[in-house]
Amino acid sequence: MTNQVYFYDQHTLAHDFFEQPTVRVAQSLLGQYLHYKGIVGIITETEAYCGFDDPASHAYRGRTPRNEVMFGPAGYSYVYLIYGMYHCLNIVTEGVDFPAAVLIRGLFLRDEKIHLDGPGKLCRYLNITRQENNQNLINNPHFYLTRHITEVEFQATPRIGIKQGREKLWRFVSKSFN
DNA sequence: ACCCCGATCGTA
């Protein structure tokens, strides 16, 4: 409609996509495109971290400076440092003051024929660091998501690397793309 | 001011 939002089209995932129950968003993100500074990949693996009753969530014990963006509006990036050396990219979900996010764990780069399997590898390849924390991914020309495949087969498993909350099957892995 | 440990990775 206007050239001020030239990068935005009907396929761009908007605020209402992310302001949904986190498990649903995590599942729906499988098969969608993540765009970051000109690199495009298909999301292949996600995890949901949701609310005050999820002991694996950074926000389980309430609001802190680190997890602040999880309490903010949906569609923002939450990037944190893990193990002193890796970064993890999440996308905030649900409503304000309800802390939740989806961890992006796998990305298939069709052009480069690379499967980034693991959140740390993914951020290392894309050069995503804490500088990219708290970015609005809606109407963002360098960092946004677009719809690709609407229905993707996936399996649900326990989340990786956590001690509590293993009973929740909130890790979602799609069939492989090529 | 500081201690402890983790939403990992790479190699066995």
Added chain:
DNA sequence: ACGATCGGGGTT
């Protein structure tokens, strides 16, 4: 299956 690695979050 497991050890290396270390920045900084959360608590003192």
